[in-house]
Amino acid sequence: MKIETISWTGQSLERVEDAALLTGRGRFIDDLGVRPGTLHAAILRSPHAHADILAVEVSAAAAMPGVAAVIIGRDLARLTTPMVAGLKVAVENWPMAVERVRYVGEPVAIVVARDRYLAEDALDAIEVEYGPLPCVVDPLASLQSDAPVLHDRAGGNLVSDRRFRYGDPEAAFADSAHRVEVTIAYPRNTGAPMETFGVVAEYDPHEDAYDILANFQGPFSIHAVLARSLKVPGNRLRLRMPPESGGSFGVKQGVAPYAVLIGVAARIAGAPVKWIEDRLEHLGAAVAATNRVTTLKAAVTADGRITALDWDQIEDCGAYPRAPEPATLYRMHGNMTGAYDIASIAIRNRVVLTNKAPTGLVRGFGGPQVYYALERLMQRIAVELELDPLAVIRTNLIPGGAFPYRTASGALYDSGDYVQAFDLALAEGRLADLEARRDAARAAGRRYGIGFAAVVEPSVSNMGYITTVLTAAERQKAGPKNGAQATATIALDPVGSVSVHVASVPQGQGHRTVLAQVVADVFGLPCEAIRVVVDLDTGKDAWSIASGNYSSRFAAAVAGAAHLAATRLRDKLAAIAGSQLGVEPAQIGFAGGAVFAKGDAARTLPFGRVAALSHWSPALLPAGVDQAIRETAFWTPPELSAPGEDDAVNSSLCHGFIFDMAGVEVDVETGKVRIDRYVTMHDCGRVLHPGMVEGQIRGGFAQGLGATLFEELAYADDGAFLTGTFADYLLPTATETPDIEVLHIETRSPFTPLGAKGVGEGNCMSTPVCLANAVADALGVAELKLPLTPARIAALVAAPEPALPETHRQRTGGLGAAKPGDRALRGQGQAEVAAAPDAVWAMLLDVDTLASIIPGCHGVSKLSETHFKADVTLGVGPVKGRYKAQIRLSDLDAPRAATLSGSVWGALGTGGGSGRVTLTPAGEGGTLVAYSYEAAVGGKVAAIGGRLLDGAARAIIGQFFAALARRASPARPGFIARMLGRRP
Amino acid sequence: MPRLNAATRHRVAFTLNGKPVSLEAEPRLLATDALRHGLGATGTHVGCEHGVCGACTIQIDGQPARACLTLAVQLEGAAVTTVEGLAPERDRLSVMQAAFRRHHALQCGFCTAGILVSLDAYLREQPAPSEQELREVLSGHLCRCTGYTPIIRAALEAAACLRGEPLSQPSDREPAHV
């Protein structure tokens, strides 16, 4: 029955969301009012990557003004259980450290106070005594037998090791003419939405029920985990989401542990508690995509045809395998052969833990890691076999007539015509133009390269794919998991207007507009007549565990479910109108706000009248129609079955196709990569709203670009987190993000109600490797490490640096040689002091003098002649805090030289270092004090960035000597002006 | 500037989008918190609180400023404009806002307030900006959703419209490469 007359679906309508957002009337979580009496939380976080918590002293903090409660791990453990993980391992997933911290940024205590300022004040007064432990940050190092073990009861850091075999990979490798191999260490990065996490929680002690408002991307799969952790049945955990979200890209699924923490804080404080995450907390501890070490081998025929792949993937999930991990490793399991027709695969998947923040959902979810290896391999096959890279791609693409196509590892690719999409992308002079630009640039002596990438973009995940991590026997025991339940509700009110509710929490994509389009078409109504409400309440809205807005499932699954619900309701309305107008329901049409008998213009009713009938006159309902008031549809596709005995799994319902090509120019002087041209061809099935599809592609491209050139959540060897601000974790801006050319072909999915597929994540998968292939082509190199920062590019192209001059090497050698990735601060300087060397010497050993000249000092105590303890307040950039310091003097050569070594620790971080001070007599009975130092910092301050730290260290040391000089000659004002001869 | 006492609250009075407002503020209260939670003007957003993302951009006496790096007490006597003050009337959009909507120059809309406020100030000084100039102004703002191109398109179109020129066809534009 085709009755839609105007098709709103498929038009780029202006979004209904936008007017409010453009005028400042958005309703993001921090814009919503809270109940009077709501308290505010701030979280103390670990400065150590790995340490036992020996003692926590909270009494001073609890006594501070406005503080209502201070909560530590023990309190949490009393009221909750650890969050269950996707893996069966002896690891306790606490959302806040209980006995041991395992990554920098791990929550250690929560202060609840009258306002956020007071809560943060009190954080400084909490004293935590840590027993530092050796840590491991590198996934390969964590597999070594001597690596520090994060969770003693797990017995090691390798928490999952599974091997898979499909087809006959051994025979294919034995018979192959060539073997080509790549090894990739894919870095950690994240979605970095502009809005951080937020939670407002309340606890009712009489009903033992939690009511938690959080800007979740979708609480559905996590609801069960949270209820269990909070020790309440699901119906006593009400999760609500605000109407608007400031972006997620997967990441906002990671607010889950904070729902537990703030829920418990509210319970203990006896009042509603609100918490808004800050950016440092977000970058350091919210959600990272997994970093992964992959070795990928291909068996290849002489003409470049791949007969088998052998994957070895080592996935780093950080310190805790937090649900839904290790899903990142398994989401792509069905499509590990990408866009290619490859009969055999071997896969080994290992999951390791390291002292870094836990990982989770990030846009692309496993795709960037897989396709980076696969498409780098395609390029290497072309290079090593001296073939045209395009020919290698084209010969291996799944042929046009093969759909639906079953991959070796079990995915059922719904539709596509990869060869046609590929040919179209190159056509119309696009490839010729790229090649001409490359040739011209190379002729002029510039480094220009072209890269390609072909990617299958999976969407609408099969809930059961994650169980592929279990063996068939374990799956049997646990019971099969499968499907992708989506749901939508359409309601008609007593005046006959239409409302739509869906269990999919939009994160800025424009769901309300598209749902209005889809539903308006079903009812023949103007788009503006449909009202869509998307803020969600698990306490009363329809939802299921697989519901939500992830795996790019909106267009395919959620809009499809809305279409289904609307169609059911329309069929009931047709029966009602048929009985009113005396015609068969099949003869009823819906258009232009009217319900009519087709072919008989006189028999027409206003839509609102038919739609309201169930409210006003249910007695008039025709037989067989119960009501036409509200219809909730659930939809799950039969194609998504549980993994089989043979570990084959249809991990996703829909499979879009992308082919990208890029021309880049690398400036060998500056190390800058300039993107000259970027073309991206998509087949995402039926396009419901071209403007939004383009928005997804451009946004995904920009994130892919960031991952390629700028973004890494970086850690030092000692586990210090190094990229805690947007000045360190660099996102692409408008001056780095080029315009791109977006192309489409459309092969509709036969498996989804509207023929649509997902499109939101593809360029996060295709762009990094397409650009990397172009850079590899430009530079003629085989190995690249993302992100391709100017320093890394320079290292690839530059001539080896000349050796350091002898004197410099000696000097740094004396202070301990720098390791790669080491964040040591080094400096030297001198100052002239108007007192003789012995006087200066005496001052340096005197407690009172030290107390008055150490910057920010609140008091010094002497533990021995050469060992002092001090309390200091230091400010580094925006981070000011109180620290405890210990200073020891050694190698004393009175009154000529001494070595000072010290360490500081506080809530904001730790530091340690040493310096040599020499005193030489100078003119007018004075002393020349010379010093050189090397120091290292960890914890929160380390995330601030090298430049600020260096500057702060210089300033603090400068202040120390300035004060020493002042103290030595108090009677000589103006002396300071000429005494500081510090060199930078 | 008078000396302020850290322990007490001070009355701060200024105009917000043309209307006189006042609140009691501790010296350390950030302008973002004062506007959002003190005065209920939640359109100004906070994305980083360290001056990089630009989401919190407001105009102080016509000049764009990072509200997250401004103390509430610094607003004393100033004329402050926020995103809430850009539309000519409550139920209408400004020329720039309408162009943003036409070009899908926003998705989540979290960065948008700061961008609109910056562009408003910039176009007053440079009514006929080039694409490159607009990209440079925008480079003070992080948007994680759009990839920026739709924002540039909207801004170019709005600037032309404000100059009284007819709307150009977006397809006439050569893709720009940065």
Ligand code: FES
């Ligand atoms: S919040 Fe002010 S610049 Fe980011």
Ligand code: FES
């Ligand atoms: S629209 Fe989401 S950050 Fe710009």
